[in-house]
Amino acid sequence: MEIGQLYRSVRDRFRAAGLETPELDAKLLVSAALEISLSALVLQEHDRAGDAAIALAEGHALKRLGGVPVGRILGERDFYGRRFLLNDATLEPRPDTETLIEAVLGRCDPDEALLFCDIGTGTGAIAVTLLAELPASRTIAVDLSVDALHCAYRNADLHGVADRLLPVCADYTAALRPAQDDLSRESLDWVVSNPPYIRSSVLGELSREVIQHDPLLALDGGDDGLEAYRIIVADAAHLLRKDGHIALEIGFDQAADLKKQLRHHGFGAIEIIRDLSGNDRVVLARKL
Numbered sequence: 001m002e003i004g005q006l007y008r009s010v011r012d013r014f015r016a017a018g019l020e021t022p023e024l025d026a027k028l029l030v031s032a033a034l035e036i037s038l039s040a041l042v043l044q045e046h047d048r049a050g051d052a053a054i055a056l057a058e059g060h061a062l063k064r065l066g067g068v069p070v071g072r073i074l075g076e077r078d079f080y081g082r083r084f085l086l087n088d089a090t091l092e093p094r095p096d097t098e099t100l101i102e103a104v105l106g107r108c109d110p111d112e113a114l115l116f117c118d119i120g121t122g123t124g125a126i127a128v129t130l131l132a133e134l135p136a137s138r139t140i141a142v143d144l145s146v147d148a149l150h151c152a153y154r155n156a157d158l159h160g161v162a163d164r165l166l167p168v169c170a171d172y173t174a175a176l177r178p179a180q181d182d183l184s185r186e187s188l189d190w191v192v193s194n195p196p197y198i199r200s201s202v203l204g205e206l207s208r209e210v211i212q213h214d215p216l217l218a219l220d221g222g223d224d225g226l227e228a229y230r231i232i233v234a235d236a237a238h239l240l241r242k243d244g245h246i247a248l249e250i251g252f253d254q255a256a257d258l259k260k261q262l263r264h265h266g267f268g269a270i271e272i273i274r275d276l277s278g279n280d281r282v283v284l285a286r287k288l
């Protein structure tokens with residue numbers, strides 16, 4: 001079978017099954033099975049696919065039709081132009097989180113030796129991306145899950161930034177005190193976080209793909225979805241240097257609550273940034 005035929009056959013089954021992005025899913029799964037790039041999928045469409053690659057692509061297609069997300073099938077996901085490995089303990093990084101990356105990068109000087117702390121690092125998508133884009137910076141990466149931290153460290157290694165990432169396994173900001181001791185008691189320049197922020201009562205309304213494949217620890221924000229923010233904002237107020245910044249990903253309806261919390265803890269210059277769909281997605285503030 002030719003590569004182009006294999007791609008079209010998978011794509012057509014994905015379309016018929018009503019998948020949201022049938023072309024993209026088919027391209028990602030077929031190119032991965034063939035171990036070729038997305039552009040090679042087009043350029044080599046008349047080449048013959050090997051039997052083993054066809055069998056692998058069919059296996060991937062069956063899993064996708066069974067409701068497994070592409071990232072979980074391949075064990076990796078692209079974020080801000082880089083590949084991130086996943087494991088069972090990590091959330092699949094979302095394109096919405098790139099809004100936070102853009103917001104932070106737009107306010108940082110790449111030559112400055114900044115000290116970040118990424119709370120709830122998961123795959124390390126935020127921490128590793130910032131380290132890769134800001135070569136003079138260092139990051140403390142915190143997660144309660146040791147398996148998630150292991151994944152973050154592998155991703156840091158993959159992208160050549162592991163020597164500037166300090167993984168810390170602990171409960172939110174409780175981790176920052178000992179980590180700061182290791183780093184000569186420096187104050188943080190930035191606290192960044194995409195914490196769990198979904199209200200416990202609506203977790204059951206999430207799509208099957210999310211609830212079956214993303215870990216609950218990464219999603220559940222407690223009764224009002226704001227539990228993590230209360231801890232992170234209060235502690236960040238002590239741990240940041242004066243004029244240090246905080247950047248938090250938020251749910252579309254949480255901006256007003258976050259503004260209130262940030263003002264209460266002595267933050268100013270509060271900005272709310274929207275994602276590409278026009279939803280409030282990131283809150284930024286400066287410690288006064």
Ligand SMILES: C[S@@+](CC[C@H](N)C(=O)[O-])C[C@H]1O[C@@H](n2cnc3c(N)ncnc32)[C@H](O)[C@@H]1O
Binds near residue numbers: 195217
């Ligand atoms: C929404 S995920 C974000 C993952 C990653 N930063 C990203 O943006 O893709 C939240 C992360 O917070 C971690 N987490 C949940 N509760 C925590 C706690 N009490 N202390 C530290 N990390 C926690 C989860 O394990 C998960 O990795």
